[in-house]
Amino acid sequence: MTGMKILACISVVPDTTTKITFTENNTQFNTAGVQYILNPYDELAVTRGLEIAEANGGTLTIVHVGRADAEPVIRKALSMGANEAIRIDADPVDAQQVAEEIAKIANGYDLILTGRESIDYNGGAVCGLLGAMLGIPSINVVTRIDYAAGKFTFDRDIDGGRETVTCAGPCVASAQKELCEPRIPNMRGIMAARTKPLQVLAAQSAGGYSQYASFELPAPKSGVKLIDPSEAGKLIDILRNEAKVI
Amino acid sequence: MSVLVFAEISDGKFKKAAYEAVSYGRQVADLLGSKVTAVAIGQGADAAELGQYGAHTVKTLSVGEAFTADAYAAAVNGVANEVSATTVIISNTYTGKSLAPRLAQLMGASLASNVVSLPNTSQGFVVKRGVFSGKAFAFVDLNRTHKVLAITPNSFEIKTYGETASVENSAVTLASSGLTIDAVNKVTGKIPLTEAEVVISGGRGLKGPENWHLIEDLATALGAATACSKPVSDMDWRPHSEHVGQTGITIKPNLYVAVGISGAIQHLAGVSSSKVIVAINKDPEAPFFKAADYGIVGDAFEVLPQLIAAAKN
Ligand SMILES: Cc1cc2nc3c(=O)[nH]c(=O)nc-3n(C[C@H](O)[C@H](O)[C@H](O)COP(=O)(O)OP(=O)(O)OC[C@H]3O[C@@H](n4cnc5c(N)ncnc54)[C@H](O)[C@@H]3O)c2cc1C
Ligand SMILES: Nc1ncnc2c1ncn2[C@@H]1O[C@H](COP(=O)(O)O)[C@@H](O)[C@H]1O
Numbered sequence: 341m342t343g344m345k346i347l348a349c350i351s352v353v354p355d356t357t358t359k360i361t362f363t364e365n366n367t368q369f370n371t372a373g374v375q376y377i378l379n380p381y382d383e384l385a386v387t388r389g390l391e392i393a394e395a396n397g398g399t400l401t402i403v404h405v406g407r408a409d410a411e412p413v414i415r416k417a418l419s420m421g422a423n424e425a426i427r428i429d430a431d432p433v434d435a436q437q438v439a440e441e442i443a444k445i446a447n448g449y450d451l452i453l454t455g456r457e458s459i460d461y462n463g464g465a466v467c468g469l470l471g472a473m474l475g476i477p478s479i480n481v482v483t484r485i486d487y488a489a490g491k492f493t494f495d496r497d498i499d500g501g502r503e504t505v506t507c508a509g510p511c512v513a514s515a516q517k518e519l520c521e522p523r524i525p526n527m528r529g530i531m532a533a534r535t536k537p538l539q540v541l542a543a544q545s546a547g548g549y550s551q552y553a554s555f556e557l558p559a560p561k562s563g564v565k566l567i568d569p570s571e572a573g574k575l576i577d578i579l580r581n582e583a584k585v586i
Numbered sequence: 587m588s589v590l591v592f593a594e595i596s597d598g599k600f601k602k603a604a605y606e607a608v609s610y611g612r613q614v615a616d617l618l619g620s621k622v623t624a625v626a627i628g629q630g631a632d633a634a635e636l637g638q639y640g641a642h643t644v645k646t647l648s649v650g651e652a653f654t655a656d657a658y659a660a661a662v663n664g665v666a667n668e669v670s671a672t673t674v675i676i677s678n679t680y681t682g683k684s685l686a687p688r689l690a691q692l693m694g695a696s697l698a699s700n701v702v703s704l705p706n707t708s709q710g711f712v713v714k715r716g717v718f719s720g721k722a723f724a725f726v727d728l729n730r731t732h733k734v735l736a737i738t739p740n741s742f743e744i745k746t747y748g749e750t751a752s753v754e755n756s757a758v759t760l761a762s763s764g765l766t767i768d769a770v771n772k773v774t775g776k777i778p779l780t781e782a783e784v785v786i787s788g789g790r791g792l793k794g795p796e797n798w799h800l801i802e803d804l805a806t807a808l809g810a811a812t813a814c815s816k817p818v819s820d821m822d823w824r825p826h827s828e829h830v831g832q833t834g835i836t837i838k839p840n841l842y843v844a845v846g847i848s849g850a851i852q853h854l855a856g857v858s859s860s861k862v863i864v865a866i867n868k869d870p871e872a873p874f875f876k877a878a879d880y881g882i883v884g885d886a887f888e889v890l891p892q893l894i895a896a897a898k899n
Contacts, residue, residue: 569884
């Protein structure tokens with residue numbers, strides 16, 4: 341396909357080493373000192389999207405729904421090789437609001453890619469929501485995307501296995517680990533990204549699906565009970581009769 | 587305003603996750619003072635049996651089992667209309683995760699995934715859901731009249747009601763999908779990691795894939811699934827489908843046994859909601875001991891054979 345158009349949706353999330361805490365009486369995520377990164381699964385979506393676009397004389401557009409402080413991460417995606425980016429200026433409360441915004445600009449793409457889930461709110465929802473909004477197939481957790489003879493082929497994880505599906509497109513797929521190795525931007529890419537187009541659009545969705553009332557941290561463990569390694573077999577006894585989990 | 591539960595069928599049987607979802611759905615229905623219908627798409631499973639777990643009615647669609655999100659979402663939406671359901675319960679398996687968002691969109695519903703509590707309806711409709719890859723929980727109020735809840739498997743006690751459900755054929759048909767399924771490869775004879783109640787997991791401390799028989803033998807003796815840390819799957823010692831953690835699978839078994847895994851924050855994120863955690867590590871300072879209920883400070887190669895012997899007993 342010449343002129344193939346691919347859209348990659350990216351979310352900007354706290355670095356994986358972040359210690360999660362909350363403020364304002366557990367109603368706000370504590371952003372103090374938090375480093376933000378490109379969501380690891382979205383890095384795969386962007387990389388594989390670029391590989392397919394490059395092999396088919398196509399282009400890859402990045403879209404992010406969020407505030408201006410996400411722009412360094414958007415530039416990172418551009419430095420990986422994406423042609424252009426769109427930021428929809430909103431402070432989305434949930435995946436449904438994100439998907440409504442993206443759906444407004446998503447027509448005309450042959451393939452739309454998301455990550456399996458964002459590692460902050462873990463909705464894993466944007467892919468399916470976009471599919472239903474646009475009336476196109478959605479393929480979750482894909483570990484392979486290939487394009488040949490006018491159709492896309494995907495491998496995807498299913499419960500207890502894997503399946504292969506094909507679709508002529510347009511369709512939307514969510515990237516799972518193993519899809520590819522994330523591309524690391526090179527110096528030329530970083531320089532080029534500075535002047536690539538980043539269009540900012542006003543938000544249109546009203547949202548109103550859900551509201552985060554408060555947060556809670558998991559109850560801390562009460563302390564580990566150690567078993568002497570020379571009597572390791574005792575552990576099985578404890579798990580059977582004390583913890584009753586086997 | 588009835589409750590509809592998607593009761594997932596796999597290989598001609600209801601999954602355990604389906605019983606859990608039905609039992610959860612019944613509790614929601616009791617809370618709302620309404621009835622619960624289960625929808626069963628596929629053949630082979632004994633639909634009336636769902637009454638045991640609380641279903642009043644089961645709507646069946648006898649079609650092939652091949653799951654596609656677009657066709658299934660349209661069908662479940664059709665059944666939701668048929669029974670005037672306002673709340674739909676789905677188990678958050680791979681299938682459920684594909685289905686729930688599409689269905690929410692078709693219904694104009696609020697969506698919550700990773701749900702780990704019953705709704706609190708004293709003020710609004712608030713559910714607790716896992717966020718930040720297991721590092722925290724959020725209480726989220728679902729504002730729309732229609733709601734789709736995707737519940738985390740193995741989070742709820744499966745209650746039994748000793749009833750028989752009335753079974754009806756649904757008038758809804760399964761439309762064709764925009765996707766073609768070319769091949770399905772299921773690993774047989776193994777317990778899927780996401781559904782396992784006991785998981786034995788190995789890390790870099792096991793030194794190499796040739797030592798994995800120790801993990802597998804213990805897993806077999808305990809009827810457990812096997813898992814691993816990220817570097818272990820990155821080095822191809824184990825398949826990536828076993829990788830648990832922030833960038834792998836999040837699991838919630840009753841028992842998680844971590845052998846030779848240091849307990850990095852990204853690993854813990856995927857396993858810390860397990861009910862009981864055991865850490866086996868030769869380093870007494872390994873961070874995993876802070877997250878564990880039981881621990882053995884010792885060499886895996888000496889400890890595992892003892893555990894295998896005791897477990898076989
Ligand atoms: C963005 C990002 C995402 C990540 N996501 C994940 C993820 O999803 N899942 C994940 O697991 N990791 C993840 N990681 C990696 C994580 O930070 C750790 O590097 C990883 O979990 C370490 O794996 P390990 O515990 O097997 O190995 P190591 O850290 O090398 O630990 C090996 C342990 O084995 C012990 N040991 C050695 N020999 C023996 C013996 N004979 N008997 C008993 N114990 C022994 C050692 O004391 C040590 O504690 C991620 C990292 C990043 C940066
Ligand atoms: N604010 C956002 N802007 C653009 N894409 C997003 C945003 N949030 C999530 N996504 C995409 O949707 C995927 C799944 O996110 P979620 O449904 O929030 O788990 C992510 O991996 C991204 O590809």
